[in-house]
Amino acid sequence: MRKIVVAVIAFSLVAWFTQWAVIRYFPELVFKIAVHRTRHQFNHWINAGKTDANMRSVVMPNPDFVYSALFYDINDKPVTISGILPDSTYASVSFYDNRCQPYYVYNNLDSNRRGKFEFTLVKDGILNHREVPVKTSKGIIICRFLKSTDSGYQQLVTYQKTLSCVSK
Amino acid sequence: MVVLLLVAVPTGLGIAAYRISRVNTSPAFARYGSWRGSKDLPLNRDDLVTTQVTLFALFALPSNEAIYLFASTDSSDQMLTGNADYTIEGNIHKIRAAYWSVTAYGKDQFLMSNQSNRYSFNATNLVTDSLCNFKISLSAEAKPGNWLPVKKGSPFRLVLRLYQGKKDFLEHLDNAGLPVIRKN
Numbered sequence: 001m002r003k004i005v006v007a008v009i010a011f012s013l014v015a016w017f018t019q020w021a022v023i024r025y026f027p028e029l030v031f032k033i034a035v036h037r038t039r040h041q042f043n044h045w046i047n048a049g050k051t052d053a054n055m056r057s058v059v060m061p062n063p064d065f066v067y068s069a070l071f072y073d074i075n076d077k078p079v080t081i082s083g084i085l086p087d088s089t090y091a092s093v094s095f096y097d098n099r100c101q102p103y104y105v106y107n108n109l110d111s112n113r114r115g116k117f118e119f120t121l122v123k124d125g126i127l128n129h130r131e132v133p134v135k136t137s138k139g140i141i142i143c144r145f146l147k148s149t150d151s152g153y154q155q156l157v158t159y160q161k162t163l164s165c166v167s168k
Numbered sequence: 169m170v171v172l173l174l175v176a177v178p179t180g181l182g183i184a185a186y187r188i189s190r191v192n193t194s195p196a197f198a199r200y201g202s203w204r205g206s207k208d209l210p211l212n213r214d215d216l217v218t219t220q221v222t223l224f225a226l227f228a229l230p231s232n233e234a235i236y237l238f239a240s241t242d243s244s245d246q247m248l249t250g251n252a253d254y255t256i257e258g259n260i261h262k263i264r265a266a267y268w269s270v271t272a273y274g275k276d277q278f279l280m281s282n283q284s285n286r287y288s289f290n291a292t293n294l295v296t297d298s299l300c301n302f303k304i305s306l307s308a309e310a311k312p313g314n315w316l317p318v319k320k321g322s323p324f325r326l327v328l329r330l331y332q333g334k335k336d337f338l339e340h341l342d343n344a345g346l347p348v349i350r351k352n
Contacts, residue, residue, distance in 0.1 A: 018180020
């Protein structure tokens with residue numbers, strides 16, 4: 001009888017711990033898979049093409065957006081990213097931690113934020129936005145550019161080309 | 169004992185998969201007609217919700233930037249499927265956000281290929297009547313007006329994105345006049 005009780009308790013504990021670990025660490029695993037799929041190219045902008053049915057890099061993409069992404073790593077050096085946000089339509093720069101969760105969004109809805117932007121990420125925060133802590137030394141930054149018309153794609157490609165990243 | 173423990177691991181994996189998949193019944197997501205979503209997701213505070221969002225809406229924006237409302241059923245609570253035709257009815261002025269859109273996704277959570285390359289509608293490309301009322305036809309067959317193609321015979325899901333919604337609009341989403349999805 002005692003053996004059965006011990007077995008049931010052991011079974012329950014292992015099953016519970018397994019489901020807890022999966023749910024707890026799934027976002028980190030997804031981040032690592034995403035990094036792996038980009039061949040560990042940190043601090044390098046990836047400009048996606050048109051968002052359509054052929055896009056398979058992320059689930060539920062918004063077809064009205066053109067996306068650029070950068071996996072950052074500030075373990076060795078700070079990283080400075082810059083670019084230009086259009087003034088005619090919605091655009092944003094969003095920062096995600098290594099659990100794929102957002103911690104800061106900078107958009108161009110405020111007219112002061114249209115045009116050039118620059119962020120320097122260091123371990124204790126974003127230099128020119130001191131109130132924003134960089135949650136993890138690795139993460140992802142995503143730029144979203146909204147297409148105002150169906151023909152607006154090429155125009156947004158020029159904004160994608162303004163994105164840069166420097167480690168120093 | 170070793171065998172028992174080896175069975176416990178896949179059991180735990182199964183429990184995790186079951187819990188994660190039950191996003192439609194999660195108390196973190198409120199219901200507004202056919203739409204489900206949250207104005208304040210406990211990301212990084214609730215592991216289950218964080219994992220569900222990672223799986224079903226990877227790299228979504230935070231709630232203070234955008235609200236995502238999902239629909240996988242019509243107004244009669246029946247699953248949306250490409251075997252039927254539906255109409256989404258709404259009014260542009262009632263959706264008070266800086267930008268909003270309705271997008272259809274296949275069961276694999278990706279955009280569904282179609283000859284017209286139409287995947288979504290937003291306030292700038294919808295055809296409306298003089299009072300800014302709109303109707304979007306959801307069908308596998310071509311329809312006049314605002315036609316949002318879906319895949320024949322396959323279940324699908326809709327996402328209503330609300331970027332920078334007005335505060336009073338977001339606070340009363342349950343009676344804000346969100347688009348209604350009716351089976352034809």
